[in-house]
Amino acid sequence: MTAGRVDYASLSAGQQLAVKYFVVAMALFLAQMLFGLLAAWQFLDPEFLFGIVDFNVNRMVHINAMVVWLLYGFIGSIFWLVEDEAGVPLVGCKLANITFWVLTVAVAIVVVVYLVVQSGPGDKWTLWFINEGREYIEAPRWADIGIVLCMGAIFYNVAGTFVRGKWSGIAGVLVLDLIALAGLYFAGMFYTTNLPLDQYWWWWVIHLWVEATWEVMVGCIMAWGLMKTLATPRRIVTTWLYIEVALMFGSGILGLGHHYFWIGTPEYWLGVGGFFSALEPIPLVAMVVHAVYDAGRHSFRSNNHPALAWLIAHAFGNFLGAGVWGFMQTLPQINLYTHGTQWSSSHGHLAFFGAYVTIIVAFIYIAIQKLRGDVWMSADLRGGWRWKWSLALLHVGMVGMTIALLIAGYEQSFVERAVGGSTWAAYFEGQTQPWFVEAMWWRMGFGVLMTAGLVILLVDLLRIGADETRTSKSLDR
Numbered sequence: 001m002t003a004g005r006v007d008y009a010s011l012s013a014g015q016q017l018a019v020k021y022f023v024v025a026m027a028l029f030l031a032q033m034l035f036g037l038l039a040a041w042q043f044l045d046p047e048f049l050f051g052i053v054d055f056n057v058n059r060m061v062h063i064n065a066m067v068v069w070l071l072y073g074f075i076g077s078i079f080w081l082v083e084d085e086a087g088v089p090l091v092g093c094k095l096a097n098i099t100f101w102v103l104t105v106a107v108a109i110v111v112v113v114y115l116v117v118q119s120g121p122g123d124k125w126t127l128w129f130i131n132e133g134r135e136y137i138e139a140p141r142w143a144d145i146g147i148v149l150c151m152g153a154i155f156y157n158v159a160g161t162f163v164r165g166k167w168s169g170i171a172g173v174l175v176l177d178l179i180a181l182a183g184l185y186f187a188g189m190f191y192t193t194n195l196p197l198d199q200y201w202w203w204w205v206i207h208l209w210v211e212a213t214w215e216v217m218v219g220c221i222m223a224w225g226l227m228k229t230l231a232t233p234r235r236i237v238t239t240w241l242y243i244e245v246a247l248m249f250g251s252g253i254l255g256l257g258h259h260y261f262w263i264g265t266p267e268y269w270l271g272v273g274g275f276f277s278a279l280e281p282i283p284l285v286a287m288v289v290h291a292v293y294d295a296g297r298h299s300f301r302s303n304n305h306p307a308l309a310w311l312i313a314h315a316f317g318n319f320l321g322a323g324v325w326g327f328m329q330t331l332p333q334i335n336l337y338t339h340g341t342q343w344s345s346s347h348g349h350l351a352f353f354g355a356y357v358t359i360i361v362a363f364i365y366i367a368i369q370k371l372r373g374d375v376w377m378s379a380d381l382r383g384g385w386r387w388k389w390s391l392a393l394l395h396v397g398m399v400g401m402t403i404a405l406l407i408a409g410y411e412q413s414f415v416e417r418a419v420g421g422s423t424w425a426a427y428f429e430g431q432t433q434p435w436f437v438e439a440m441w442w443r444m445g446f447g448v449l450m451t452a453g454l455v456i457l458l459v460d461l462l463r464i465g466a467d468e469t470r471t472s473k474s475l476d477r
């Protein structure tokens with residue numbers, strides 16, 4: 001094994017599979033950005049590509065690509081760490097490879113159908129074969145069933161490997177979380193023509209994924225990542241993991257109520273949702289303390305600087321995007337005014353980026369270090385400007401976009417909601433004010449900045465360590 005040279009053959013079966021998942025994830029990340037740019041441009045020039053790729057389609061592809069690539073990132077990370085954690089080779093390797101291809105072809109077909117059939121009546125047939133019409137999980141029913149089957153197969157690979165090898169605290173939490181994550185998806189397939197009922201179940205997938213099962217998933221990945229990049233003792237990361245899981249589920253499950261304020265559910269949800277969701281930032285604070293304390297104890301010394309930087313970005317991004325930006329609008333007294341404005345979008349962008357994009361990028365850097373023969377990735381790395389610039393551009397772009405959307409949301413809350421009384425006319429009035437229109441331009445500009453950052457990131461992922469011959473002095477455990 002030579003440092004700096006790509007050595008795919010030396011990876012274990014699970015890790016080779018992980019690389020495939022990461023490649024598709026990054027391709028979809030780029031697609032997500034491009035469709036985001038199109039959708040953002042249509043805010044400024046509504047006629048742009050009208051009838052060719054409509055706004056609703058751009059938006060749908062933008063957020064579906066996001067959900068799918070983040071899931072690919074998680075699956076890749078799990079396949080990367082499962083054999084190391086269990087101490088035995090992957091169980092059901094062949095099946096795992098078949099699953100990867102089936103899933104990837106299915107995703108491609110779903111997207112092509114989205115783009116080919118953009119409008120028309122909706123009925124049972126379109127529900128099964130074109131579009132289910134539920135934001136974030138629009139995939140048609142046939143794909144839903146396929147996804148659940150693939151998740152079952154992946155579950156078998158992961159749980160089977162732990163069963164054959166050894167269990168650990170991380171392994172136990174991970175396996176239980178996978179059951180919950182896949183099980184919740186069923187709630188999104190429950191079709192009814194009663195809109196409040198439909199929304200009621202739909203939120204089980206959306207909220208309970210991102211604010212419960214996905215958070216626990218990244219807790220597991222983070223625990224393993226901290227052991228690898230900082231050599232934090234297993235005892236410490238496992239203890240933290242248990243605390244975080246308890247807090248996360250304790251607040252996140254009933255925190256679901258913050259989506260039940262205005263959809264026709266009983267009034268007690270105002271109190272339940274307001275109270276429990278207000279507690280949700282607590283585990284996120286615990287995560288920041290955990291990561292920063294561990295990094296500080298090791299004087300921020302690590303054999304993988306880009307991974308450590310992205311792990312720290314994750315800790316703060318999760319806290320700010322989910323904890324602070326979520327908290328700002330979670331009390332019903334405030335949400336009455338902010339609901340349905342760009343506040344949600346401001347929070348949605350910062351939370352998904354801060355909590356999930358960051359940790360997956362960190363993990364990919366951990367993987368790449370090994371893929372390149374345990375190459376040097378610390379101080380004065382050759383070509384080190386790339387990871388720093390991409391990190392900076394992506395973050396400046398994301399924070400700028402978040403602030404622009406927040407300003408637009410503030411203005412809507414005042415003009416459309418507080419002053420205009422949420423009438424139809426006020427809705428349009430809110431979107432023609434200069435504060436709103438200018439914010440949309442700023443969002444566009446920062447989106448271009450982010451896309452530049454992503455392009456540099458992708459180049460870096462292909463090139464990092466290529467000009468190095470030094471190996472990392474391993475700090476593992």
Ligand code: HEM
Nearest residue numbers: 210258277280322326327329330339340344348351352355
């Ligand atoms: C990583 C975790 C999180 C992610 C990815 C996330 C993402 C999102 C997204 C995308 C939406 C918009 C949903 C829609 O299309 O209507 C949303 C809504 C919301 N989020 Fe979060 N969120 C997270 C955590 C939190 C936390 C911890 C809180 C509370 C402390 C919170 C409070 C809210 C509220 C109140 C809304 C509803 C806004 C409205 O409809 O008026 N979120 N979230």
Ligand code: HEM
Nearest residue numbers: 033036037039040059063344345348349352353357447450
């Ligand atoms: C080039 C950068 C990006 C641009 C220009 C962009 C633009 C947009 C636009 C125009 C929308 C539709 C908003 C609306 O319906 O009012 C949207 C929605 C959304 N985007 Fe992005 N986006 C970008 C990057 C990202 C990233 C990196 C993420 C997360 C990882 C993300 C997550 C979301 C989410 C969750 C929504 C739905 C928000 C909601 O309904 O509240 N976007 N984006």
Ligand SMILES: [Fe+2]
Nearest residue numbers: 207211256258
């Ligand atoms: Fe939520």
